[in-house]
Amino acid sequence: MLLSLAWRNVWRNARRSLITMSALGVGVAGIVSIFSFREVANEAIVSDVTAGLVGHLQVHALGYQEAPSVGLTVQHPLQVEATLERVLPGAKAERRVIGAGLAGAGDRSAPVMVLGLEPGASALYTVKDGAGLGAGKDVLVGKDLATDLGVAVGGELVLVSQAADGSVANDRYTVAGTFESSSAELDGNAIAMSLSEAQSFFALGDGVHQLVVRLPTQREDVQPEAQALRAALDLKTLEAVSWSEMLPQMKASMEQKRKNQGFVDFIIFLIVGLGVFNAMTMAVFERTRELGVLAALGTRPRRILAMVMLEALWQGAMAFVVGVALAAAILYALGTSDLSKMLGGDVMGVRMPTHLELKLLPASLKGAAITAFLTALLGALLPALRAMRLQPVEALRQS
Amino acid sequence: MPTVEVQNVTRVYEEKGMPPAQALRGVSLSVEKGEFMALAGPSGSGKTTLLNIIGGIDAATSGEVRVDGQALSGLSRAALADLRRDRIGFVFQAYNLVPVLTAAENAEYVLQLKGVPAAERRARVKDVFERMGLGRFLDSRPLKMSGGQQQRVAVARAIVADPAVVLADEPTANLDQRTGAELMDLMHGLNRERGTTFIFSSHDPMVLSRAQRVVRLVDGELERAEVRGP
Numbered sequence: 340m341l342l343s344l345a346w347r348n349v350w351r352n353a354r355r356s357l358i359t360m361s362a363l364g365v366g367v368a369g370i371v372s373i374f375s376f377r378e379v380a381n382e383a384i385v386s387d388v389t390a391g392l393v394g395h396l397q398v399h400a401l402g403y404q405e406a407p408s409v410g411l412t413v414q415h416p417l418q419v420e421a422t423l424e425r426v427l428p429g430a431k432a433e434r435r436v437i438g439a440g441l442a443g444a445g446d447r448s449a450p451v452m453v454l455g456l457e458p459g460a461s462a463l464y465t466v467k468d469g470a471g472l473g474a475g476k477d478v479l480v481g482k483d484l485a486t487d488l489g490v491a492v493g494g495e496l497v498l499v500s501q502a503a504d505g506s507v508a509n510d511r512y513t514v515a516g517t518f519e520s521s522s523a524e525l526d527g528n529a530i531a532m533s534l535s536e537a538q539s540f541f542a543l544g545d546g547v548h549q550l551v552v553r554l555p556t557q558r559e560d561v562q563p564e565a566q567a568l569r570a571a572l573d574l575k576t577l578e579a580v581s582w583s584e585m586l587p588q589m590k591a592s593m594e595q596k597r598k599n600q601g602f603v604d605f606i607i608f609l610i611v612g613l614g615v616f617n618a619m620t621m622a623v624f625e626r627t628r629e630l631g632v633l634a635a636l637g638t639r640p641r642r643i644l645a646m647v648m649l650e651a652l653w654q655g656a657m658a659f660v661v662g663v664a665l666a667a668a669i670l671y672a673l674g675t676s677d678l679s680k681m682l683g684g685d686v687m688g689v690r691m692p693t694h695l696e697l698k699l700l701p702a703s704l705k706g707a708a709i710t711a712f713l714t715a716l717l718g719a720l721l722p723a724l725r726a727m728r729l730q731p732v733e734a735l736r737q738s
Numbered sequence: 739m740p741t742v743e744v745q746n747v748t749r750v751y752e753e754k755g756m757p758p759a760q761a762l763r764g765v766s767l768s769v770e771k772g773e774f775m776a777l778a779g780p781s782g783s784g785k786t787t788l789l790n791i792i793g794g795i796d797a798a799t800s801g802e803v804r805v806d807g808q809a810l811s812g813l814s815r816a817a818l819a820d821l822r823r824d825r826i827g828f829v830f831q832a833y834n835l836v837p838v839l840t841a842a843e844n845a846e847y848v849l850q851l852k853g854v855p856a857a858e859r860r861a862r863v864k865d866v867f868e869r870m871g872l873g874r875f876l877d878s879r880p881l882k883m884s885g886g887q888q889q890r891v892a893v894a895r896a897i898v899a900d901p902a903v904v905l906a907d908e909p910t911a912n913l914d915q916r917t918g919a920e921l922m923d924l925m926h927g928l929n930r931e932r933g934t935t936f937i938f939s940s941h942d943p944m945v946l947s948r949a950q951r952v953v954r955l956v957d958g959e960l961e962r963a964e965v966r967g968p
Contacts, residue, residue, distance in 0.1 A: 344836075344839065348838060351838060629834070629837075632828075632834040633836070635822060636822065637819050637851050638823075639820070642851075730795075
């Protein structure tokens with residue numbers, strides 16, 4: 340009967356209860372939407388980062404991460420790959436050479452990043468025009484760089500750089516195609532060639548600069564895998580770094596957004612909590628005489644406290660359900676919209692997604708539920724304590 | 739053993755900046771089981787204060803009250819609540835039914851507090867309602883009922899848990915003469931039929947004429963008692 344009585348009391352002043360529940364529901368919807376949006380966006384960014392240029396982990400020659408140099412290479416990369424496959428089952432490795440140079444075509448030239456990639460194994464780019472990456476002297480040019488250099492498919496360009504042995508590296512290449520990637524930096528600055536050609540161009544032997552590791556996981560935190568890999572590598576000559584260590588500012592930005600949400604949650608529910616407090620104070624005040632009657636009939640003070648708290652809990656529960664439904668609708672609407680004005684652009688060389696597969700994340704419900712119910716309970720606590728402490732004889736005198 | 743025993747009870751109300759107001763001055767009273775007793779006296783004579791102190795919803799400044807052998811002084815708020823639940827029924831002047839509960843649920847409330855199973859609660863309430871001519875109002879909401887009907891439900895709520903004593907503070911004050919008389923007949927009938935002890939306050943001669951014993955209070959003092967027989 341206590342639950343039923345609390346439920347009916349909620350609807351005694353339906354307008355006030357609806358306003359209270361609306362405020363709570365909007366708060367829940369805000370928290371769930373912001374949480375889900377942020378986490379799906381983070382997931383998309385991490386997915387882009389790990390599927391593209393950076394990967395989940397990278398193995399380098401010791402010191403390369405701190406000060407990249409064309410001469411710092413991973414020797415015998417196939418042996419390292421074998422170790423990696425043993426330690427991290429299901430992981431895929433991609434060997435890469437990365438160097439800098441000067442590209443010239445006609446009377447135009449530009450500083451470029453030279454990527455040596457395994458033909459057919461790299462998910463770093465998609466061919467925009469022309470053919471894919473082949474062996475020999477064919478290269479792919481970033482679509483924006485191609486525009487800058489004024490080269491098209493079938494055109495020629497000259498690359499000049501310094502090889503690992505200190506000699507001048509230079510050669511003439513045919514543009515087999517142009518590419519686009521998830522990074523504006525690559526699109527505007529990179530030239531891709533086959534791994535073997537890049538090794539030859541920079542005089543690296545079988546050495547590579549990066550072994551990019553992609554793990555069979557969507558997890559953001561890959562430190563356990565990084566630790567496992569480090570344990571299996573010769574750390575006197577090699578280093579293994581995770582994507583978050585390579586892009587610490589991006590990781591810090593994600594963490595900061597999470598911390599900010601805690602603050603936003605607090606502000607939302609402080610405001611909503613004051614609303615609940617006000618509504619429950621009025622509800623108790625209006626029913627002072629009735630509460631005195633219940634006390635006179637033999638209701639223990641704690642039961643009166645429980646009754647008022649249950650009333651707030653009912654409102655919290657309904658607000659939670661409505662808030663989650665509202666959040667689902669908001670996320671659906673955003674998920675079917677073009678977010679290029681809201682997101683887009685590049686952050687730290689990574690192109691932000693303009694469309695997100697938004698969904699309501701179960702993890703967002705836990706925090707929203709705890710916060711919604713806690714807000715309802717905390718907002719009702721003082722009025723409930725007042726109701727509990729009412730002296731029956733005083734309460735019965737209230738008109 | 740008397741059902742209610744009041745020994746030399748005083749009640750002084752003190753408020754800041756106001757002189758103390760003495761509502762009861764050394765009142766002693768004994769009410770035997772099955773009595774149908776009235777507290778008479780003009781407004782402000784202390785009738786309600788005495789009923790509140792017997793009912794454990796107000797505390798005496800000095801003196802002792804026992805209900806069904808249990809001394810009230812020194813009991814915690816929770817223990818007093820339990821005592822009211824188990825041994826005392828209240829009927830208020832303004833009915834004071836809970837508007838969001840049906841008439842039957844109002845009467846069931848005390849039984850539920852006592853932990854009586856739902857089926858038994860419903861059966862007991864139905865039985866009492868039918869005996870009191872309230873059978874068709876079981877599922878009615880109080881605000882849809884007349885004052886007389888609401889006060890009968892309040893009496894049903896007071897007696898359904900078989901308390902040691904029912905305290906009724908001016909139970910007919912909000913009712914017209916005929917309905918008031920019917921209510922008094924009903925209460926008297928329950929007193930005779932169930933042996934329930936009733937103490938009620940009033941200054942209405944019609945109501946007082948129904949009482950077996952009338953105790954008069956004037957300015958917080960017991961003036962005299964009249965015994966009128968069964």
